[in-house]
Amino acid sequence: MSEQGGRRLHITGRTLTFDADPRINADAARYTEKGAVLIGDGRILWCGQAGDEPADLSAGAERHNHGDDLILPGFVDGHVHYPQIGVIASFGAQLLDWLEKYTFPEEGRFSDAAYARETASRFLNLLLANGTTTAAVYCTVHPESADAFFEEASSRDLRMIAGKILMDRNAPETVTDTAQAGYDDTKSLIEKWHGQGRNLYAITPRFAPTSTPAQLEACGTLMSEFDDVYLQTHVSENTDEVKWVAELFPDARSYQDVYAHYGMLGPRGLYGHAIHMDDADLAQAAETQTRYVHCPTSNLFIGSGLFDIRRTWNAGVDVMLGCDVGGGTSLSPFATMKAAYEIAQFSGYPLTPEQAFWLSTSGGADTLSLGDRIGRLAPGYEADVVVLNLKSTPVIDQRVKRAENLRDILFAQMILADDRAIRAVYANGLRVVG
Numbered sequence: 001m002s003e004q005g006g007r008r009l010h011i012t013g014r015t016l017t018f019d020a021d022p023r024i025n026a027d028a029a030r031y032t033e034k035g036a037v038l039i040g041d042g043r044i045l046w047c048g049q050a051g052d053e054p055a056d057l058s059a060g061a062e063r064h065n066h067g068d069d070l071i072l073p074g075f076v077d078g079h080v081h082y083p084q085i086g087v088i089a090s091f092g093a094q095l096l097d098w099l100e101k102y103t104f105p106e107e108g109r110f111s112d113a114a115y116a117r118e119t120a121s122r123f124l125n126l127l128l129a130n131g132t133t134t135a136a137v138y139c140t141v142h143p144e145s146a147d148a149f150f151e152e153a154s155s156r157d158l159r160m161i162a163g164k165i166l167m168d169r170n171a172p173e174t175v176t177d178t179a180q181a182g183y184d185d186t187k188s189l190i191e192k193w194h195g196q197g198r199n200l201y202a203i204t205p206r207f208a209p210t211s212t213p214a215q216l217e218a219c220g221t222l223m224s225e226f227d228d229v230y231l232q233t234h235v236s237e238n239t240d241e242v243k244w245v246a247e248l249f250p251d252a253r254s255y256q257d258v259y260a261h262y263g264m265l266g267p268r269g270l271y272g273h274a275i276h277m278d279d280a281d282l283a284q285a286a287e288t289q290t291r292y293v294h295c296p297t298s299n300l301f302i303g304s305g306l307f308d309i310r311r312t313w314n315a316g317v318d319v320m321l322g323c324d325v326g327g328g329t330s331l332s333p334f335a336t337m338k339a340a341y342e343i344a345q346f347s348g349y350p351l352t353p354e355q356a357f358w359l360s361t362s363g364g365a366d367t368l369s370l371g372d373r374i375g376r377l378a379p380g381y382e383a384d385v386v387v388l389n390l391k392s393t394p395v396i397d398q399r400v401k402r403a404e405n406l407r408d409i410l411f412a413q414m415i416l417a418d419d420r421a422i423r424a425v426y427a428n429g430l431r432v433v434g
């Protein structure tokens, strides 16, 4: 830990954190109009009403007064591709064309360690500028891309999950490995980075069509060899993709079932999209406690389909939100929450702002099995904190003036705000933005 991390901070403003699941508890949001947070050694020491701070903790602390800004836990993102930040907003393709036309050529450049490092640095700065302090991140097939990412995350002392992609067929040579090389490289990256500082590793096969059965088998083996690493991949994003998987794996009951066959489902499994699922898939995900990551701006932008959050929740499956840049159109959690709201509207479900903010903080942290470390303003939690200007644009300002309650204020942010609302970000107790 850096020297600065040992410094004690006393942060004041409005505070918001979730103590419970707002889907089942109407009082889940703990909001304090004049709140305070004490931070020391990278941890939250205390959070409560300003004026009630324990004197022994607040004495000598550096004061950061955020006035009527809103202090909340740093945002959590369950699915993003750092190497695609340069091709965000590329025109006119659906998933399989998108990969061929934009993704694979760009990802091919990441065998160059310097290019990977520069991109990882730029990506993390942009992510933090949007208030996100933890993300599950795809690198490229090149081990250099994962090294570059973890080096940059470490230098900022961030709680990040990432992994090198495994891909040994149906893609250009510049972005493929082999079943054996993918296994070997993943294993040495896990040994190098998992649990190193705040870094965590995710075994990262891109998706079933670009891995041979032998490679998927190797992923299952890695899952059983390391019982606390994650596995992240894509499932049932686009209907052409679903058809292709059925051709490639004719014996599987469904797309998700391919992963089940190789022992890749479970509570550490983070499955992006999961749009075109049948009831048996949802039951299987609930049974194995497999997690889904809803990526709404991406699903709209590349025309993949409409995720049904209510149906998925009702089936007992844990869901979190992801921006899925470069398929997604924004690193901003506000944009992701807004699109999640809009997509839920198609199935007549009004996703509440409390649910959306919970999904983007403590609910997301729970889905990542990190709910005891990040995502809340509570003693002992890692001090990842974001401060929001609640009137960051004239339109938001005039809307918030009419707000009758916290829900109105939060809803105006999730529909109207962007990175201009991010006043400050603290990561592991250090002020890294603002």
Ligand SMILES: [Zn+2]
Binding pocket: 079, 080, 081, 234, 272, 324, 327
């Ligand atoms: Zn993705």
